[in-house]
Amino acid sequence: NDNHAWWEEERATDGSKWRFLEHKGPVLAPPYEPLPGHVRFFYDGKPMKLSAAAEEVATFFAKMLDHEYTTKDIFRKNFYKDWRKEMTSEEKSKITDLTKCNFTEMSEYFKAQSEARKQMSKEEKLENERILQEYGFCVMDNHKERIGNFRIEPPGLFRGRGDHPKMGMLKRRIRPEDIIINCSKDSKHPKPPQGTRWKEVRHDNKVTWLVSWTENIQGSIKYIMLNPSSRIKGEKDWQKYETARRLKKCVDRLRAQYRDDWKSKEMRIRQRAVALYFIDKLALRAGNEKEEGETADTVGCCSLRVEHIKLYPKMDDQEYVVEFDFLGKDSIRYYNKMPVEKRVFKNLQLFLENKQPEDDLFDRLNTSILNKHLQELMDGLTAKVFRTYNASITLQQQLKELTSPEESIPAKILSYNRANRAVAILCNHQRAPPKTFEKSMQNLQTKVPANQLCVCLCAWMMVEVKRKAVQRLEEQLMNLQMQATDREENKQIALGTSKLNYLDPRISVAWVKKWDVPIEKIYNKTQREKFAWAIDMAEEDYEF
Ligand SMILES: *[C@@H]1O[C@H](CO)[C@@H](O)[C@H](O)[C@H]1NC(C)=O
Ligand SMILES: *[C@@H]1O[C@H](CO)[C@@H](O)[C@H](O)[C@H]1NC(C)=O
Ligand SMILES: *[C@@H]1O[C@H](CO)[C@@H](O)[C@H](O)[C@H]1NC(C)=O
Ligand SMILES: *[C@@H]1O[C@H](CO)[C@@H](O)[C@H](O)[C@H]1NC(C)=O
Numbered sequence: 358n359d360n361h362a363w364w365e366e367e368r369a370t371d372g373s374k375w376r377f378l379e380h381k382g383p384v385l386a387p388p389y390e391p392l393p394g395h396v397r398f399f400y401d402g403k404p405m406k407l408s409a410a411a412e413e414v415a416t417f418f419a420k421m422l423d424h425e426y427t428t429k430d431i432f433r434k435n436f437y438k439d440w441r442k443e444m445t446s447e448e449k450s451k452i453t454d455l456t457k458c459n460f461t462e463m464s465e466y467f468k469a470q471s472e473a474r475k476q477m478s479k480e481e482k483l484e485n486e487r488i489l490q491e492y493g494f495c496v497m498d499n500h501k502e503r504i505g506n507f508r509i510e511p512p513g514l515f516r517g518r519g520d521h522p523k524m525g526m527l528k529r530r531i532r533p534e535d536i537i538i539n540c541s542k543d544s545k546h547p548k549p550p551q552g553t554r555w556k557e558v559r560h561d562n563k564v565t566w567l568v569s570w571t572e573n574i575q576g577s578i579k580y581i582m583l584n585p586s587s588r589i590k591g592e593k594d595w596q597k598y599e600t601a602r603r604l605k606k607c608v609d610r611l612r613a614q615y616r617d618d619w620k621s622k623e624m625r626i627r628q629r630a631v632a633l634y635f636i637d638k639l640a641l642r643a644g645n646e647k648e649e650g651e652t653a654d655t656v657g658c659c660s661l662r663v664e665h666i667k668l669y670p671k672m673d674d675q676e677y678v679v680e681f682d683f684l685g686k687d688s689i690r691y692y693n694k695m696p697v698e699k700r701v702f703k704n705l706q707l708f709l710e711n712k713q714p715e716d717d718l719f720d721r722l723n724t725s726i727l728n729k730h731l732q733e734l735m736d737g738l739t740a741k742v743f744r745t746y747n748a749s750i751t752l753q754q755q756l757k758e759l760t761s762p763e764e765s766i767p768a769k770i771l772s773y774n775r776a777n778r779a780v781a782i783l784c785n786h787q788r789a790p791p792k793t794f795e796k797s798m799q800n801l802q803t804k805v806p807a808n809q810l811c812v813c814l815c816a817w818m819m820v821e822v823k824r825k826a827v828q829r830l831e832e833q834l835m836n837l838q839m840q841a842t843d844r845e846e847n848k849q850i851a852l853g854t855s856k857l858n859y860l861d862p863r864i865s866v867a868w869v870k871k872w873d874v875p876i877e878k879i880y881n882k883t884q885r886e887k888f889a890w891a892i893d894m895a896e897e898d899y900e901f
């Protein structure tokens with residue numbers, strides 16, 4: 358598989374059908390564990406050792422002994438009938454009356470066991486978590502999805518509701534040979550337990566269930582499906598980045614068109630085209646995106662006023678420079694000087710003619726007009742898509758440029774944060790330095806010289822003998838220095854917003870995989886949950 362750039366990946370779905378489905382299959386009920394020798398079954402007052410098959414079914418009855426069910430005639434009759442089918446011929450001839458069966462010891466044993474199980478040990482909890490991680494998720498198209506109920510019900514006695522005529526019948530153990538697997542041909546098929554096989558492996562993409570079998574009591578088909586809550590969540594996020602990828606495919610056409618529109622006879626079209634250029638080149642917001650209750654005088658591209666820009670035909674050694682200075686979303690100041698194309702500059706001069714500082718720069722444009730136009734250019738296109746597109750593409754380019762294969766993990770993390778910072782700067786995600794900044798910096802700085810000293814001392818005292826220890830300290834020192842650099846560079850930049858909203862997580866995931874960087878180093882717990890659809894999706898492999 359070739360590496361590609363982020364925008365070149367094509368793996369879309371039409372929503373109703375999946376193209377790719379991979380899962381680990383069901384968790385089968387654990388095999389029957391015969392009772393320990395001291396737990397006895399009594400028939401007609403005498404202990405009697407049962408064959409494994411008969412004993413297993415007897416335990417189902419014993420487990421329900423305190424329940425009203427076991428006093429009901431239908432239940433007892435159905436149970437007795439099915440139980441006899443599991444007995445050896447010797448057992449059949451000996452056991453002829455259910456009322457002479459004594460399950461008390463077995464019942465007591467299970468009660469004690471279930472008490473013990475309530476205090477689940479740490480190991481059991483870990484094991485449960487491991488099983489959830491292994492079997493509880495599947496990959497459907499580009500999503501990691503939570504599976505609803507991936508455990509197959511253990512065998513037992515059928516209860517049914519009310520006075521169900523089949524109550525007490527043996528609900529059989531589901532074996533691999535009973536199970537149909539649905540998954541895509543090109544996925545890793547789930548493996549049946551050693552020495553067994555599935556009934557069938559199908560590849561039907563019109564259904565969303567993964568596993569099915571027919572239960573023996575009613576003959577109904579049972580399914581393992583996705584957890585219904587899981588899909589929608591990641592879907593929206595994923596859709597957003599797919600839209601950004603679509604923009605990449607048509608952005609050249611869009612750019613050609615707005616450049617053409619700079620020459621339009623109609624003022625409204627020229628204004629629209631210049632605004633679009635700002636949105637594309639400066640990742641400006643469209644405007645009027647105020648938080649509810651926000652009264653501050655903040656603007657976006659469409660609501661820029663004359664007072665917010667200054668035009669310089671020449672500035673230093675650059676021509677046609679525009680200086681922006683305004684309060685954007687959340688009252689964050691946007692300040693930027695950018696050389697623009699001559700035609701844009703001339704247009705801006707035209708828009709400014711005969712206007713007062715508080716007049717609108719684009720008097721023939723508003724956010725709804727612009728958004729409508731964007732929709733016509735590309736389905737789903739908004740100003741935000743330009744930001745998402747530019748942020749993601751910049752992240753990949755920066756990661757490729759900044760990461761060097763031979764640097765240490767901490768150095769790579771620093772590179773990652775630098776790439777993330779480049780994006781945050783692009784999106785104007787500034788912040789005031791945190792109040793605790795100086796203090797935490799000082800703490801870090803005091804650690805550094807202390808460690809430095811230690812490294813020197815160790816090196817001097819233990820020359821060859823403790824080389825490993827010296828190396829470790831040197832590494833620690835380097836890490837601290839990198840943390841300090843990172844924090845200093847991060848002083849006025851908020852990384853969280855772009856990470857959470859504009860950067861396709863598949864880029865970051867592919868990057869950590871490529872360089873073996875622990876994912877926790879770039880995403881905290883909340884972020885890992887949000888991006889679960891992208892994490893563990895091993896198939897996308899970008900160039901870094
Ligand atoms: C059943 O067996 C237990 C001992 O395991 C005994 O205490 C109890 O009396 C027996 N019940 C009957 C009805 O025989
Ligand atoms: C992203 O934004 C930057 C800064 O405005 C701009 O220079 C660059 O051309 C944009 N990149 C893409 C691919 O649109
Ligand atoms: C935007 O302009 C159009 C056309 O001038 C107008 O009909 C519409 O009401 C305006 N929308 C807003 C939100 O100002
Ligand atoms: C994760 O980071 C975000 C900032 O991006 C922060 O708001 C959130 O509280 C953090 N969550 C945890 C669990 O640390």
Ligand SMILES: CC(=O)N[C@H]1CO[C@H](CO)[C@@H](O)[C@@H]1O
Pocket residue numbers: 537538539559560561564566567568569
């Ligand atoms: C597991 C399974 O069989 N699921 C689907 C796969 O294909 C069959 C046959 O078309 C469908 O009926 C199932 O819904």
